[in-house]
Amino acid sequence: xxxxxxxxxxxxxxxxxxxxxxxxxxxxxxxxxxxxxxxxxxxxxxxxxxxxxxxxxxxxxxxxxxxxxxxxxxxxxxxxxxxxxxxxxxxxxxxxxxxxxxxxxxxxxxxxxxxxxxxxxxxxxxxxxxxxxxxxxxxxxxxxxxxxxxxxxxxxxxxxxxxxxxxxxxxxxxxxxxxxxxxxxxxxxxxxxxxxxxxxxxxxxxxxxxxxxxxxxxxxxxxxxxxxxxxxxxxxxxxxxxxxxxxxxxxxxxxxxxxxxxxxxxxxxxxxxxxxxxxxxxxxxxxxxxxxxxxxxxxxxxxxxxxxxxxxxxxxxxxxxxxxxxxxxxxxxxxxxxxxxxxxxxxxxxxxxxxxxxxxxxxxxxxxxxxxxxxxxxxxxxxxxxxxxxxxxxxxxxxxxxxxxxxxxxxxxxxxxxxxxxxxx
Amino acid sequence: xxxxxxxxxxxxxxxxxxxxxxxxxxxxxxxxxxxxxxxxxxxxxxxxxxxxxxxxxxxxxxxxxxxxxxxxxxxxxxxxxxxx
Numbered sequence: 001x002x003x004x005x006x007x008x009x010x011x012x013x014x015x016x017x018x019x020x021x022x023x024x025x026x027x028x029x030x031x032x033x034x035x036x037x038x039x040x041x042x043x044x045x046x047x048x049x050x051x052x053x054x055x056x057x058x059x060x061x062x063x064x065x066x067x068x069x070x071x072x073x074x075x076x077x078x079x080x081x082x083x084x085x086x087x088x089x090x091x092x093x094x095x096x097x098x099x100x101x102x103x104x105x106x107x108x109x110x111x112x113x114x115x116x117x118x119x120x121x122x123x124x125x126x127x128x129x130x131x132x133x134x135x136x137x138x139x140x141x142x143x144x145x146x147x148x149x150x151x152x153x154x155x156x157x158x159x160x161x162x163x164x165x166x167x168x169x170x171x172x173x174x175x176x177x178x179x180x181x182x183x184x185x186x187x188x189x190x191x192x193x194x195x196x197x198x199x200x201x202x203x204x205x206x207x208x209x210x211x212x213x214x215x216x217x218x219x220x221x222x223x224x225x226x227x228x229x230x231x232x233x234x235x236x237x238x239x240x241x242x243x244x245x246x247x248x249x250x251x252x253x254x255x256x257x258x259x260x261x262x263x264x265x266x267x268x269x270x271x272x273x274x275x276x277x278x279x280x281x282x283x284x285x286x287x288x289x290x291x292x293x294x295x296x297x298x299x300x301x302x303x304x305x306x307x308x309x310x311x312x313x314x315x316x317x318x319x320x321x322x323x324x325x326x327x328x329x330x331x332x333x334x335x336x337x338x339x340x341x342x343x344x345x346x347x348x349x350x351x352x353x354x355x356x357x358x359x360x361x362x363x364x365x366x367x368x369x370x371x372x373x374x375x376x377x378x379x380x381x382x383x384x385x386x387x388x389x390x391x392x393x394x395x396x397x398x399x400x401x402x403x404x405x406x407x408x409x410x411x412x413x414x415x416x417x418x419x420x421x422x423x424x425x
Numbered sequence: 426x427x428x429x430x431x432x433x434x435x436x437x438x439x440x441x442x443x444x445x446x447x448x449x450x451x452x453x454x455x456x457x458x459x460x461x462x463x464x465x466x467x468x469x470x471x472x473x474x475x476x477x478x479x480x481x482x483x484x485x486x487x488x489x490x491x492x493x494x495x496x497x498x499x500x501x502x503x504x505x506x507x508x509x
Contacts, residue, residue: 067441070471135474136467 008256009091009244011083015051027370032221047212049220051237051346074115079240080147080195087242104188106159109148110170112350116201159187167410171353194354198238226311226340228375234312237346241354258423264297265418276413289415290327297419301328308360308406311340335386339372353408369396
């Protein structure tokens with residue numbers, strides 16, 4: 001008998017808002033967090049817009065101690081700690097420096113790359129012969145598992161503490177890995193999510209690949225255009241999202257607020273065969289992943305009310321819609337609602353799936369479908385598959401939203417898909 | 426530099442790393458960084474880097490190994506300052 005797994009805490013550090021309350025308001029109102037960055041222009045980037053969470057020094061100090069912030073230069077870890085601590089507290093769990101390790105609680109907190117800013121700082125010191133001046137935290141800030149190690153120590157976690165990495169699928173994959181651990185009875189609570197750095201050193205490679213838009217440097221809020229006929233590449237983002245997953249049994253026992261249930265999901269890969277490559281998905285693999293997720297969740301494809309897509313605003317959006325349509329065997333007016341949070345946040349890379357899942361669960365809990373902005377001009381090839389009415393241009397308030405499918409796809413031809421359901425007791 | 430002045434500077438340097446308020450309040454020449462001030466051993470290298478910056482001196486590996494308490498730190502700082 002599998003344990004049922006529910007969500008009892010949420011935290012988010014996103015380009016358009018920090019904290020779940022502000023984030024919920026922002027996504028309801030279609031607020032873009034995309035800005036122009038002079039620094040990128042000065043470095044000859046083609047794409048000079050991006051999404052960076054708005055933080056103050058005061059806010060940082062609420063999460064990390066003065067000692068932790070000394071020589072600290074790892075934004076991804078900062079965003080992850082903020083979202084993770086918020087999710088933990090939101091679940092009504094306490095933080096006590098003198099407690100025993102919490103043997104029943106662990107974390108899978110992912111990231112796509114380690115802290116590039118800190119690495120760069122370290123390389124310069126090493127090359128100048130000053131290795132000695134790296135200090136004691138150059139390793140913990142740059143090891144890939146830095147984020148899970150920081151959170152494990154702050155929260156006193158005694159179950160598995162690890163970091164997963166699967167490019168833009170990372171955040172969604174982390175949720176599924178934590179889900180499976182609770183489902184199989186190996187942990188009672190798992191803090192899951194993903195985080196990503198920002199800035200030229202992490203975004204540069206994508207700029208060089210010409211997969212980011214260069215057409216909206218003067219109109220940043222219009223830049224991220226998933227599903228639009230005028231989509232011209234993704235906008236880079238950053239931040240973190242976190243969910244506190246818990247067995248239904250302990251959540252009920254604690255009297256915790258239950259935001260929703262994780263019914264199931266699936267992860268697979270396309271082997272970089274057929275239409276798949278390092279950077280493009282094998283369409284059959286995507287469809288199989290979605291079908292497996294539906295099956296694993298024990299629902300019918302017809303029960304899905306809403307799709308929270310991967311939808312990055314590249315030429316691959318059309319293929320994604322086609323894959324959803326084929327996998328669910330639904331099209332036209334019979335297709336579920338579909339939207340892309342990336343229209344407001346940009347593509348937050350390793351954090352994307354986690355931030356987008358927080359948005360999905362907020363919608364389930366509060367009963368709304370956030371607008372997918374910047375696609376007034378739906379791509380004709382998408383309109384040929386699904387009714388354009390299924391892409392909300394404005395906020396939809398609803399009390400009938402029950403099931404959301406969330407998918408993420410990443411470099412390496414890898415896929416993940418989760419099925420969230422409203423918790424009805 | 427007088428012993429008192431040196432002690433004051435050293436207090437300012439170790440303060441961010443100290444985990445025992447009690448030990449810090451009673452910090453004397455005989456205080457041990459790890460046992461009395463409860464400084465995390467990984468942070469000792471940070472304390473030494475901060476000392477180097479503050480006094481504009483270079484502390485070699487052999488001296489670093491000996492800097493486990495306030496007395497040793499003060500002796501090494503004084504020696505290095507005199508060598509300047």
